[in-house]
Amino acid sequence: MQDSTKKKIAKAAVITAGVGAACGAAVFSFSNFVYDQIFTAKAMVKRGNPFVLEPAEKERYLKNPNTIHDDRTWFACMEPIEETIQSKRGENLHAEYLKPAVGSHIWCLCIHGWTSCPQNVAIPARHFYEKGWNVLIPHMRGHGKSEQKNVSMGWFDRLDMLDWIDFIISRDPEAQIFLIGVSMGSATVMMTGGEQLPQNVKALIADCGYTSVWDEISCEIKDMFHLPVHPLCDAFRLVTMARAGYDIKKASSVEQLKKCTTPILFIHGQEDTFVPYHMLQKVYDAAENCEKDMLSVPDAAHANSWDIHPELYWPKVDSFLAKHLNLASGNEKAS
Numbered sequence: 001m002q003d004s005t006k007k008k009i010a011k012a013a014v015i016t017a018g019v020g021a022a023c024g025a026a027v028f029s030f031s032n033f034v035y036d037q038i039f040t041a042k043a044m045v046k047r048g049n050p051f052v053l054e055p056a057e058k059e060r061y062l063k064n065p066n067t068i069h070d071d072r073t074w075f076a077c078m079e080p081i082e083e084t085i086q087s088k089r090g091e092n093l094h095a096e097y098l099k100p101a102v103g104s105h106i107w108c109l110c111i112h113g114w115t116s117c118p119q120n121v122a123i124p125a126r127h128f129y130e131k132g133w134n135v136l137i138p139h140m141r142g143h144g145k146s147e148q149k150n151v152s153m154g155w156f157d158r159l160d161m162l163d164w165i166d167f168i169i170s171r172d173p174e175a176q177i178f179l180i181g182v183s184m185g186s187a188t189v190m191m192t193g194g195e196q197l198p199q200n201v202k203a204l205i206a207d208c209g210y211t212s213v214w215d216e217i218s219c220e221i222k223d224m225f226h227l228p229v230h231p232l233c234d235a236f237r238l239v240t241m242a243r244a245g246y247d248i249k250k251a252s253s254v255e256q257l258k259k260c261t262t263p264i265l266f267i268h269g270q271e272d273t274f275v276p277y278h279m280l281q282k283v284y285d286a287a288e289n290c291e292k293d294m295l296s297v298p299d300a301a302h303a304n305s306w307d308i309h310p311e312l313y314w315p316k317v318d319s320f321l322a323k324h325l326n327l328a329s330g331n332e333k334a335s
Helices: 003-038 041-047 055-063 071-078 118-129 157-171 184-193 213-224 229-244 253-257 279-286 310-324
Strands: 081-086 092-098 106-111 134-138 176-182 201-207 264-269 292-297
Touching: 003 041, 003 229, 055 071, 071 118, 081 157, 092 118, 092 157, 106 118, 106 157, 106 184, 118 134, 118 176, 134 157, 157 176, 157 184, 176 184, 176 310, 184 201, 184 253, 184 264, 201 310, 213 229, 253 279, 264 279, 264 310, 279 292, 292 310
Parallel strands: 106 134, 106 176, 176 201, 201 264, 264 292
Antiparallel strands: 081 092, 092 134
């Protein structure tokens, strides 16, 4: 091979390596940008839309409670009790507690979704509170009053739920606990279900949860940014491991559900494209070691099944809970 040819090849190799390095840097730069937009507490503050009720308006509603039709307005008027505990990992965790007027041994651990907050699950909170049950709504990691700086999409939140379950049992040893979550909260319910749960946990309800964090991020990269999953999701995986300390492939609802032995009800709207509807069958099939049921809601987009078809939603939920809770003792005074 002539020297001139060798030089051309060497030059082309250097240029190719330089282009490759530049492309790689661009991919990781974009991945960090995406992480900043969707996985940080700062982004959740920007995306969140907290509902604020003016004092005069609140006073007017309290004087005429029958006029409160909007559930977030109802939640604002309720003035939940703020609960703070320290996790087994030494972190402070925060939740809002709706305490019933008459003591009850039934506890709902109600879990909100991504970019959301406790008041945005006011619909299920109100439904269960008006049954006379305890309702505890944690601030998910990176959201609301959470002191954590990163969103974990359910993975570390599952461990926080174990701490909240222990908190409930310490307050009421006879507690009958069920978890209900929507979207990221649903994934948290499913991931929690794979852990060893105390006998007090009687049922799980997972509304429009994703199969894994990897799958959900892959969908968003394709749908929101119209970009290929590879190498972007691969780079995002590495960024998340470095910045948040977990692997989005291992953060899997499907794998956790394989270990679940607690009865679980899966719900999903048929028009959901944010967490694609096809994920419902995958998570349902994964729960092979527990009693399970499913509700597929027609016409419902993401996280609005209870709005679109309440006549389907609540009878299914209530009958599922009636099957697994001892409702006869539910309104006895908690210890």
